[in-house]
Amino acid sequence: MIEVENLSKKYGKVKIIYDLSFKVEKGEVVVLLGPNGAGKSTLLKCILGLVRYNGKIRVNGLDVKKEGREIRRKITYIPQQFILYPNLTVEDNLKFYANIRGISQNTVNQSIEKSKLEHFANKRTKELSEGLHQRLMLAIVSLTDTPILLFDEPTSNLDFKRVLEFKEMIKEEAKNGKTILLSTHLLSDINDISEKVIVMNNGKFVFRGNSEDLLKKTNMKTDITLTIHEELNNKTRAKIKDLLHKAGIENESIKNEFLTISTEASRIISVLKAVEEAGLKIKDFRISEPSLAKAFLEITNESDER
Amino acid sequence: MRVSISSILTIAKKEIKDSIRNRWFLVLSSIFFLLILQIPYIILMLLGLFSYENVPGKTGIFLAYAISLGGLITVIVGSLSIVSEKEQGTLSYLLSQPVRKIEIIIGKFMGLLLAISLMMSIGFGIAMLPSIGEAEINSIGLENFVYGVVTMFGATAVMLGISLAISVVSGSKTMAISLALFIWLFFTTIYDSGFLGTMLIAADETQAYFYFIFLNPIEISEILMNMLLNPILNPNLSVNFMINYFGIGGSFEPLSLAILVWAIIPLGFSVIEFYSREY
Numbered sequence: 001m002i003e004v005e006n007l008s009k010k011y012g013k014v015k016i017i018y019d020l021s022f023k024v025e026k027g028e029v030v031v032l033l034g035p036n037g038a039g040k041s042t043l044l045k046c047i048l049g050l051v052r053y054n055g056k057i058r059v060n061g062l063d064v065k066k067e068g069r070e071i072r073r074k075i076t077y078i079p080q081q082f083i084l085y086p087n088l089t090v091e092d093n094l095k096f097y098a099n100i101r102g103i104s105q106n107t108v109n110q111s112i113e114k115s116k117l118e119h120f121a122n123k124r125t126k127e128l129s130e131g132l133h134q135r136l137m138l139a140i141v142s143l144t145d146t147p148i149l150l151f152d153e154p155t156s157n158l159d160f161k162r163v164l165e166f167k168e169m170i171k172e173e174a175k176n177g178k179t180i181l182l183s184t185h186l187l188s189d190i191n192d193i194s195e196k197v198i199v200m201n202n203g204k205f206v207f208r209g210n211s212e213d214l215l216k217k218t219n220m221k222t223d224i225t226l227t228i229h230e231e232l233n234n235k236t237r238a239k240i241k242d243l244l245h246k247a248g249i250e251n252e253s254i255k256n257e258f259l260t261i262s263t264e265a266s267r268i269i270s271v272l273k274a275v276e277e278a279g280l281k282i283k284d285f286r287i288s289e290p291s292l293a294k295a296f297l298e299i300t301n302e303s304d305e306r
Numbered sequence: 307m308r309v310s311i312s313s314i315l316t317i318a319k320k321e322i323k324d325s326i327r328n329r330w331f332l333v334l335s336s337i338f339f340l341l342i343l344q345i346p347y348i349i350l351m352l353l354g355l356f357s358y359e360n361v362p363g364k365t366g367i368f369l370a371y372a373i374s375l376g377g378l379i380t381v382i383v384g385s386l387s388i389v390s391e392k393e394q395g396t397l398s399y400l401l402s403q404p405v406r407k408i409e410i411i412i413g414k415f416m417g418l419l420l421a422i423s424l425m426m427s428i429g430f431g432i433a434m435l436p437s438i439g440e441a442e443i444n445s446i447g448l449e450n451f452v453y454g455v456v457t458m459f460g461a462t463a464v465m466l467g468i469s470l471a472i473s474v475v476s477g478s479k480t481m482a483i484s485l486a487l488f489i490w491l492f493f494t495t496i497y498d499s500g501f502l503g504t505m506l507i508a509a510d511e512t513q514a515y516f517y518f519i520f521l522n523p524i525e526i527s528e529i530l531m532n533m534l535l536n537p538i539l540n541p542n543l544s545v546n547f548m549i550n551y552f553g554i555g556g557s558f559e560p561l562s563l564a565i566l567v568w569a570i571i572p573l574g575f576s577v578i579e580f581y582s583r584e585y
Binding site: 011045048050051052069070072073075077079080081083084085086087088092096097099100101102124 | 316319320323324327394398399400402403404406584
């Protein structure tokens with residue numbers, strides 16, 4: 001479990017994190033979402049005890065400031081950048097990180113085998129392809145079996161196939177009861193894997209909840225576009241407008257045979273009823289759900305303006 | 307604060323492997339081995355300027371260059387050690403492991419010291435090879451020869467400590483290399499010229515300025531090496547001057563102690579600076 005209380009962090013005179021408090025319970029998957037420079041990586045570094053900070057951070061009950069080394073034993077951190085030594089071989093890279101954590105040679109061998117890196121074990125990492133780099137990085141990460149995983153922009157350097165594999169890995173680790181905190185600026189990372197989302201901007205939390213709550217908070221509307229069989233005359237236009245207004249729907253636009261309404265998703269039925277009452281025959285019916293990207297932009301712009 | 311020996315050894319081992327496989331390390335080592343110890347010697351022999359006798363004494367002629375070039379290799383390799391890890395992103399990951407910063411610095415220091423010392427030993431060993439069993443090498447005495455080799459490792463430790471400090475404080479590899487080359491040039495050339503100039507100007511008060519020699523670890527090592535190995539000639543004027551002052555076979559202690567102090571202070575500074583910085 002990670003407990004953060006009144007965390008603030010400055011680099012020189014510039015404040016990066018403002019008085020943050022939150023908890024990640026045991027076995028929870030939390031996505032830390034925010035644009036570049038929001039303070040996500042710094043927050044992760046604070047949890048690892050790699051940077052000085054004000055406030056309190058406890059990991060599994062241990063104070064990060066006092067017991068950084070012990071805490072780092074319980075955490076696997078996956079940074080944004082490559083973590084490989086280019087002059088060392090695949091096996092030497094794995095052995096190095098394994099020895100640092102006191103992991104046996106047997107586990108190293110198993111990891112090489114599991115990652116299908118046997119044929120490259122004696123190759124220097126600088127001679128490997130991008131795909132093999134990624135495979136080796138995942139092999140290094142999977143050497144450890146820690147209860148807490150911290151990911152810093154894990155998918156930013158991965159190709160599409162690896163992103164899917166990565167998401168599967170997260171799901172698997174979550175099933176095994178691991179506590180996961182994942183920072184990202186990619187909204188696509190939220191889908192499927194997150195239970196809880198924290199949106200961060202300019203060092204502050206601007207939202208906490210799940211992705212549905214995020215949409216609700218921004219009051220994003222669903223766009224309904226109806227294509228009517230015939231072009232709407234003035235009389236029909238007035239009638240449909242009146243019916244929609246009576247149903248409490250104000251935001252409509254009528255052009256030729258197209259009727260576009262922007263409203264909450266729950267009012268779709270009311271819209272359809274109003275159209276039926278107006279005696280219109282629907283040729284085509286389209287719904288555009290509000291996008292998480294829009295909600296994210298709205299919420300971060302809002303916090304920029306504050 | 308408990309320091310983990312196994313973490314230090316793991317990092318040291320990695321540094322040795324990394325250095326041995328590093329292209330620049332191999333290139334510089336080859337230059338050290340070929341240019342300084344072998345090629346000038348062979349050329350002078352071919353020119354008939356030296357006979358194939360008194361090899362240790364003649365090798366001493368090149369000691370000044372050997373220590374200087376050894377220092378150059380050390381500052382280049384050492385100054386890149388932390389900053390290149392920072393640039394390639396491995397440092398963040400290493401720091402996220404259960405290791406302390408002091409273990410990283412000591413591990414790197416030990417690993418690089420061993421790698422460079424090994425390379426120098428091979429170079430010197432091969433240079434001395436023709437004279438093994440000859441009367442001349444016995445005249446120096448094995449004890450002095452070993453002391454000389456240890457002195458050279460000491461000089462390496464000093465330059466490594468300084469270059470690690472440079473690596474910790476530098477923001478980029480370019481900055482680290484530039485600072486390292488300046489420090490090397492300062493100790494091998496600029497300081498020497500300034501020191502001689504000062505002594506010439508000081509005239510009668512020269513003795514007071516002798517103590518300034520302790521501010522230059524390269525010079526200290528060269529004096530000590532020359533006192534130990536008794537070469538027939540040393541091209542470095544201030545070193546010759548100081549050898550006359552200390553005397554061949556004179557007291558080694560103050561110079562040895564100065565090398566030790568020079569090795570500890572920059573290393574200690576590197577550790578303190580490394581702790582004060584955030585990665």
